[in-house]
Amino acid sequence: MSKLTQTLALSGITLAMLGPGPLLAATFTVTSTADSGAGSLRTALTSANAAAGADTIAFNIPGAGIRTIVVLSALPTVTDTVTIDGTTQPGYAGVPVVELDGIVSGSSAFRFASSGNTLQGLTINRFSAGVLLVGSGGNTIQGCYIGTDATGVLARGNGVGITVSSSNNTLGGVTAGARNVISGNTGDGIVVTAGASGNLILGNFIGTTAAGTTPLGNGDAGIHLIGGPLTVVGGAVTGAGNVIAGNGSHGVYLENGAGFATLYGNSIGTNPTGTLPLGNAGSGVFIEDTSDTRVGGVATGQANRIAYNGAPGVVVIGATSLRNTVRGNSSNQNIGRGIDLGNDGNTANDLFDPDTGPNTLQNKPDINAVLNLVSTTLIQGTMSSTPSSTFTVDLYRSPSCLPAILGEDDKMYLGTATATTTFLGLGTYSLTVPFALPVLSGVTAVATDALGNSSEPNICTTVL
Ligand SMILES: [Ca+2]
Ligand SMILES: [Ca+2]
Ligand SMILES: [Ca+2]
Ligand SMILES: [Ca+2]
Structure with missing residues (x-):
C-alpha cells in the first residue's frame, strides 16, 4: 500500500488505483466492535459487496487487548472480491487480536460465494460454521484461529471449522503466519463436500492448541473429505505438512469418492516434530469407497508421520476402494x-x-532373511501374488517387533526393492541397506502393485 493510500485509509473509506487500469479498489475499515452501524464489520461487508471490484476490509478498532465482535445475526454473504485482513488491526503481532463470537447469531461467520477472496488474521468461534466456501472458489483462508479462544488454548467450538463446497481454495500455507489453527470445533475441523475439487490444505494445526503440542481436538474428524476429489493435504516442501491430531474420530477421513487426494508430509496423531502422543481417537487416515489416494511417498518430504492413533494407522475399506498407494x-x-x-x-x-x-x-x-554383514544389512524375501507381475516392495525398520495388539514400534522407511513373479505367482527381492541393523530390531515390508494398490505390512521380522 502506498503512503498516500495508507494516509487515506485512516480516514475510513478510500479509493486507490490498482495497477495501470481504471479499476478502483476501496478499503473499508472496521473501527467498532458493534454488530452493526457505522464502522462495523457488517457495514464494511455490505459496502465492499456494493462497491464494484476487489476491496479490502481493514481493522482499526480502538482499545487494548482482544477486540471481540459479538455477531448478532448472519453477516452478509461475500458476493464480490474482498480481502478481510485482521492483521491490519494495531497490536497484531503474528496472532489474531480481533475475535468474532457467534454464540448469539448461530449462523456461519463468513460465507464466501465469490472467488479470489482472502480471509486472514481473525479468531472465529462459536458459529454454526466458522467459514463456508460456496460458489466459484479460489479463496484463501490463512492465519486464523477457528474454534478456539483468542489465545489458541481453549475450545470455543464452531459446529464445523471450515466447510469447503467450492474448488481450488487454499486453507493455510507454508509459513507459520499462514497457518490456521482449526481446533475445538464440535464437528469436523474441515469438511470438503462433493463437487468441490482441487482444494489445498497446507500447514495448519487441526486439533491442537496454537502451539501444536497439546490436544484440542475437533469433535469428529480433523479433515473429512465427503467426495471432493483432488484434494491436497500437506506437501513435500518445508512447512506444507499439517498437524492433524487429537481429534474425536479419524485424523483424515476420505469417503464417497474423494479420489486422487494427496497426503504428504503431515503429522497425524502427533506434534509437528512427531514425538508427542496426540493421537486421533480413530485411525490416522481412513479411506472408504475412495480410490487413487496417495498417502506418503518415498521422495524427500512426502512421508507422513502417523502415530499414536486409536485405530490402525491407515485403513482402506470398501470394495470400490482401489489403487490407494501408501508408501x-x-x-x-x-x-x-x-x-x-x-x-x-x-x-x-x-x-x-x-x-x-x-x-x-x-x-x-x-x-526370509535379514543378514547383518557388519556395515551393511542384506534383506531377502519372496513375493507371492498375481503371476507374471511386478511389485514395488518397501522395507521399514523398527527398534523392536511389538506384539500385534500394540501396533508398530516407530517404523521408519529403509528402502525399496522390486519383485517380479513368475507364471507360478512367486518372485524374490533383496535390498542391501548401508548400515547394520541392530540385533532384535524389526523389519517389515509392504508391496504395491503396478496400479498402485498397496498391501498391509507383513508381520514384523526380528533381526537375529
Ligand atoms: Ca467490492
Ligand atoms: Ca487380491
Ligand atoms: Ca490377497
Ligand atoms: Ca485386514
Whole structure:
C-alpha cells in the first residue's frame, strides 16, 4: 500500500488505483466492535459487496487487548472480491487480536460465494460454521484461529471449522503466519463436500492448541473429505505438512469418492516434530469407497508421520476402494497395523491373489532373511501374488517387533526393492541397506502393485 493510500485509509473509506487500469479498489475499515452501524464489520461487508471490484476490509478498532465482535445475526454473504485482513488491526503481532463470537447469531461467520477472496488474521468461534466456501472458489483462508479462544488454548467450538463446497481454495500455507489453527470445533475441523475439487490444505494445526503440542481436538474428524476429489493435504516442501491430531474420530477421513487426494508430509496423531502422543481417537487416515489416494511417498518430504492413533494407522475399506498407494510413512504405536485393508486386522495372503476387496486385498511380501554383514544389512524375501507381475516392495525398520495388539514400534522407511513373479505367482527381492541393523530390531515390508494398490505390512521380522 502506498503512503498516500495508507494516509487515506485512516480516514475510513478510500479509493486507490490498482495497477495501470481504471479499476478502483476501496478499503473499508472496521473501527467498532458493534454488530452493526457505522464502522462495523457488517457495514464494511455490505459496502465492499456494493462497491464494484476487489476491496479490502481493514481493522482499526480502538482499545487494548482482544477486540471481540459479538455477531448478532448472519453477516452478509461475500458476493464480490474482498480481502478481510485482521492483521491490519494495531497490536497484531503474528496472532489474531480481533475475535468474532457467534454464540448469539448461530449462523456461519463468513460465507464466501465469490472467488479470489482472502480471509486472514481473525479468531472465529462459536458459529454454526466458522467459514463456508460456496460458489466459484479460489479463496484463501490463512492465519486464523477457528474454534478456539483468542489465545489458541481453549475450545470455543464452531459446529464445523471450515466447510469447503467450492474448488481450488487454499486453507493455510507454508509459513507459520499462514497457518490456521482449526481446533475445538464440535464437528469436523474441515469438511470438503462433493463437487468441490482441487482444494489445498497446507500447514495448519487441526486439533491442537496454537502451539501444536497439546490436544484440542475437533469433535469428529480433523479433515473429512465427503467426495471432493483432488484434494491436497500437506506437501513435500518445508512447512506444507499439517498437524492433524487429537481429534474425536479419524485424523483424515476420505469417503464417497474423494479420489486422487494427496497426503504428504503431515503429522497425524502427533506434534509437528512427531514425538508427542496426540493421537486421533480413530485411525490416522481412513479411506472408504475412495480410490487413487496417495498417502506418503518415498521422495524427500512426502512421508507422513502417523502415530499414536486409536485405530490402525491407515485403513482402506470398501470394495470400490482401489489403487490407494501408501508408501514411505513412519508409524508408531497406532492401535492396529500401520495399514489395514478391510479394517479387520491381519489379512492373510491367498495363492495367486485372486481375492477382491479394498486395494484388491493385495498380498504382502514375506521376509526370509535379514543378514547383518557388519556395515551393511542384506534383506531377502519372496513375493507371492498375481503371476507374471511386478511389485514395488518397501522395507521399514523398527527398534523392536511389538506384539500385534500394540501396533508398530516407530517404523521408519529403509528402502525399496522390486519383485517380479513368475507364471507360478512367486518372485524374490533383496535390498542391501548401508548400515547394520541392530540385533532384535524389526523389519517389515509392504508391496504395491503396478496400479498402485498397496498391501498391509507383513508381520514384523526380528533381526537375529
Ligand atoms: Ca467490492
Ligand atoms: Ca485386514
Ligand atoms: Ca487380491
Ligand atoms: Ca490377497
